[in-house]
Every structure is written in C-alpha cells, then in structure tokens.
Amino acid sequence: MYAARQLLHTVEDSNSCLNQGDLLNLIKNRRSVRKYQKMKPSLSEIDRIINCAIYAPSAHNAQPWRFTIVSDEKKKRELAEQMAVRFQQDLKKDSLPKAVIGKKIQRSVRLFSDAPVVIIACIDMTRMDKYPDLARQQAEMIMATQSLAAAIQNLLLAAKAVGLGGCWYCAPLFCPELVKTVLSLPDAHIPQALITLGNPAENPPVPPRFQLDEIRFIL
Numbered sequence: 062m063y064a065a066r067q068l069l070h071t072v073e074d075s076n077s078c079l080n081q082g083d084l085l086n087l088i089k090n091r092r093s094v095r096k097y098q099k100m101k102p103s104l105s106e107i108d109r110i111i112n113c114a115i116y117a118p119s120a121h122n123a124q125p126w127r128f129t130i131v132s133d134e135k136k137k138r139e140l141a142e143q144m145a146v147r148f149q150q151d152l153k154k155d156s157l158p159k160a161v162i163g164k165k166i167q168r169s170v171r172l173f174s175d176a177p178v179v180i181i182a183c184i185d186m187t188r189m190d191k192y193p194d195l196a197r198q199q200a201e202m203i204m205a206t207q208s209l210a211a212a213i214q215n216l217l218l219a220a221k222a223v224g225l226g227g228c229w230y231c232a233p234l235f236c237p238e239l240v241k242t243v244l245s246l247p248d249a250h251i252p253q254a255l256i257t258l259g260n261p262a263e264n265p266p267v268p269p270r271f272q273l274d275e276i277r278f279i280l
C-alpha cells in the first residue's frame with residue numbers, strides 16, 4: 062500500500078514537472094533530419110534516447126523492440142552499399158530509366174553512409190503470444206510492429222529533446238535477411254526500420270499536414 066502510494070506520488074510529481082507546452086511543441090517541431098554534422102553522438106547520448114524508446118507502450122508489455130547501433134564507419138558503409146545493391150535490383154524490376162536508378166542508388170548510399178550513426182530497429186517475436194492460425198499470428202506480428210513504431214517515435218522525440226536529429230527509413234523492410242547477415246544480428250531479430258542519427262546540419266520545413274477535420278471524425 063505504502064509502495065503504491067509512493068509510486069503514485071512519484072508519477073504525480075513527474076506529471077507536475079511536465080511542461081505541457083514544451084512537450085507539445087517538441088512533438089510538433091520534430092522533423093526528419095537527413096543531413097548531419099560529422100561529429101558522432103556519444104554512446105551515452107544514444108543510450109539515453111534508446112532508454113526513452115523502451116518506455117513506449119507495447120502489446121502484452123512484451124517490449125518486442127531491439128535496437129542495434131551501427132557507428133563503425135566500415136560496417137555502416139558496407140550496410141549502405143549492400144542495401145543499395147538490393148535496392149537497385151528492385152528498381153530494375155520497375156523498369157525505371159538507368160539514370161533515375163543511378164540517382165536513387167547514390168542518394169541511398171549517401172544518406173546511410175554519411176549519417177554519423179545508424180540504428181537498426183527490429184522486432185523480436187519471442188515473448189509475443191503464439192497462435193496456430195495465420196490470422197491471429199499475423200495480428201501478433203502487427204502488434205509487435207506497432208509496439209516498435211511507438212518506441213521509434215519515442216526515440217525520435219528523445220533525440221530532438223537532446224538536440225539530435227534523426228530520420229526513420231523503411232529500407233530494411235525490403236531486405237531484412239541481408240541486413241541480418243551484414244550485421245550478424247541474432248536470429249530472432251527481424252529488421253523493420255533504419256534510423257539515422259546525428260547532430261543536425263539542416264532545419265527542414267514542415268511537410269504539409271492534413272487539417273484536423275480531414276482526419277478526425279466525430280460520431
């Protein structure tokens with residue numbers, strides 16, 4: 062009883078410390094940053110923001126998120142180049158002109174290898190529920206992915222709060238096995254996203270947003 066009161070007290074304390082205006086502004090002012098200064102964030106800075114990611118809500122509180130930090134320049138470039146090879150194969154299937162493919166590939170390698178740090182965000186289904194039927198199993202997979210997405214958003218907001226910038230990329234979704242092989246990830250890790258991270262070298266404008274009454278419905 063005493064412990065519960067203490068906990069509540071702590072929660073209330075942390076609530077009362079919260080400057081709501083600051084938090085709402087942080088959420089609205091977060092932008093996807095794709096250009097960075099050379100300087101790398103320290104491991105303790107990165108750990109600090111990942112430590113915020115793990116406070117996201119998750120289905121069954123299974124916390125299916127796993128984050129692998131790629132800071133080593135050689136490894137990061139190898140990952141970027143290998144992913145670009147796969148990207149190129151996919152683009153060729155779309156019958157795009159050679160020049161367009163070349164530009165896209167170059168951009169992709171540059172975005173990932175120039176970023177000071179890359180984080181591979183994975184799901185791990187080990188602690189999620191298991192079902193014999195496909196429909197419920199797929200729902201579990203979606204729940205794990207949604208949980209990871211909430212954690213990534215926390216991570217990006219925490220990065221913004223400490224003055225870093227980040228961008229969320231879907232590239233690993235198209236070559237999860239390749240990412241696992243290049244980075245020697247554990248078998249249970251299923252790559253879902255790549256997040257670039259660093260000190261911002263740009264201040265991007267807000268991409269257009271729908272108006273509230275276009276996306277909110279009242280019954």
Ligand SMILES: Cc1cc2nc3c(=O)[nH]c(=O)nc-3n(C[C@H](O)[C@H](O)[C@H](O)COP(=O)(O)O)c2cc1C
Binds near residue numbers: 092230231
């Ligand atoms: C699931 C997901 C995948 C994304 N993939 C990419 C991507 O592959 N390349 C990219 O440049 N940005 C990517 N982004 C970033 C979006 O382009 C960006 O969030 C959107 O344009 C809104 O801009 P803002 O983040 O600055 O508000 C992705 C974002 C999400 C949530």
